[in-house]
Amino acid sequence: MNRSIQAFLSYSSRDRHRAVEIADALDSNGFGLWRDQNEILGGENYGPKIVEAIKKSSVLLLCCSRNSVGSKNVKQEVQLAWTSNVPCLPLLLDGVTDYAQLEYWLTGIQYVDVSSRTKNDWLPEVGKAIETLALGRTAPQVPPSSTASLTSNHGLSDLRALARFTDRIWPERYTSQPPVVTRDLGAVPGSAAYQFRRGDRIALRLDIDRGGHLLLLDQGTSGRIYCLCPSRFCPSSEVASGVLSVPQPASPYPYFEVSGPVGHETLLAIISSSCPPFDLMPHQPNQPARQLEPTDCVRLVEWLRVLPADTWEAMATEFEVLP
Numbered sequence: 520m521n522r523s524i525q526a527f528l529s530y531s532s533r534d535r536h537r538a539v540e541i542a543d544a545l546d547s548n549g550f551g552l553w554r555d556q557n558e559i560l561g562g563e564n565y566g567p568k569i570v571e572a573i574k575k576s577s578v579l580l581l582c583c584s585r586n587s588v589g590s591k592n593v594k595q596e597v598q599l600a601w602t603s604n605v606p607c608l609p610l611l612l613d614g615v616t617d618y619a620q621l622e623y624w625l626t627g628i629q630y631v632d633v634s635s636r637t638k639n640d641w642l643p644e645v646g647k648a649i650e651t652l653a654l655g656r657t658a659p660q661v662p663p664s665s666t667a668s669l670t671s672n673h674g675l676s677d678l679r680a681l682a683r684f685t686d687r688i689w690p691e692r693y694t695s696q697p698p699v700v701t702r703d704l705g706a707v708p709g710s711a712a713y714q715f716r717r718g719d720r721i722a723l724r725l726d727i728d729r730g731g732h733l734l735l736l737d738q739g740t741s742g743r744i745y746c747l748c749p750s751r752f753c754p755s756s757e758v759a760s761g762v763l764s765v766p767q768p769a770s771p772y773p774y775f776e777v778s779g780p781v782g783h784e785t786l787l788a789i790i791s792s793s794c795p796p797f798d799l800m801p802h803q804p805n806q807p808a809r810q811l812e813p814t815d816c817v818r819l820v821e822w823l824r825v826l827p828a829d830t831w832e833a834m835a836t837e838f839e840v841l842p
Contacts, residue, residue, distance in 0.1 A: 524550070524650065525551040525575065525577055526577060527572055528541070528542055528580050529579055529580065529581050531584060532590075533584075537584075537612055541633065542554050544638050545642075545646075577605070577653035578649050580608050580645075580649075581593070581608065583611050584611075585613060595829075598828050601824075602826075608630070608649060609630040613634050684836065685834040685835065686711070686836070687727070688725050688786055689711035689723070690724075690838050691722060691723075692720065693775075715777045717777055717840060717841070719777045723786065725763045727759075727763055731757075731790045732758070732791050732792070733763070733789070733790055734746070734789040734799075734819075735765060735787070735788050736811070737785070740782035745808045745810050747765060749799055751770060752765055752808060756794065757794075779840060780840070781839075783839055783840070784837060784838055784840055785837045787833060787835045788833070789823070789831060789832070790834075793830070799811075799815070
């Protein structure tokens with residue numbers, strides 16, 4: 520391996536022992552590696568150090584585990600790498616591909632399973648993958664640029680990779696009564712449902728902990744992507760913290776009707792401090808929501824790339840459409 524190729528090691532503190540083993544193996548084989556344990560001195564402000572290290576790195580090595588997928592710090596590091604055009608190489612620590620929320624992180628991205636293999640098995644594979652990513656070579660498993668992926672019907676893959684899989688967005692069966700939400704932090708709302716049949720009427724609830732501008736996207740089972748906010752379902756995209764219902768009361772459409780092929784439907788919510796600098800409302804007066812074209816997705820990704828990482832967050836969930 521080439522020490523001139525620097526990698527940033529991103530991991531949950533709960534996986535520190537395993538991360539140290541990986542770091543030591545890479546370091547002993549001549550690889551330049553940045554990790555917080557070695558590079559941050561006591562009393563230093565670690566934020567600027569981490570930002571600088573990620574931006575200067577050739578690759579971000581993501582230690583994927585049950586712990587890291589829920590880590591706010593890991594998510595911010597991945598988001599910063601993405602906005603800085605630093606490629607990510609996931610290292611699977613505990614078979615996390617079985618978890619739906621990590622499908623978003625790993626879709627289309629080359630990864631290396633280090634969970635049960637010996638160092639002699641995975642180390643050459645990791646080294647080759649790092650060099651390929653760092654040198655900009657194209658391998659079948661390595662994702663293309665954000666623009667290419669979004670124009671090839673992968674739609675929300677780049678955004679879903681950064682979104683937290685959350686219970687703060689949930690679908691429920693439509694009722695004309697306003698929602699009453701009382702729950703402990705982290706508890707699933709009692710009215711939530713994640714399986715619906717075609718023809719069911721549903722509403723969406725979002726538990727928002729920061730005000731801002733809401734962008735709510737839906738990728739249906741057909742693969743088409745619609746902007747649900749702003750739309751005629753949700754005319755006002757400026758929202759306050761608290762529980763938000765979609766469709767909004769001002770909408771002429773009181774509910775969504777489940778349709779399309781059977782399969783999984785994905786919801787992606789982005790809360791940002793600024794409004795997207797382009798119009799996402801439907802063009803036709805009888806059209807409730809605008810279907811996004813590949814160019815719309817590209818513009819959205821490019822807009823997010825220039826926003827500071829602490830000014831927006833992305834959350835995702837999914838539900839199943841049954842016959």
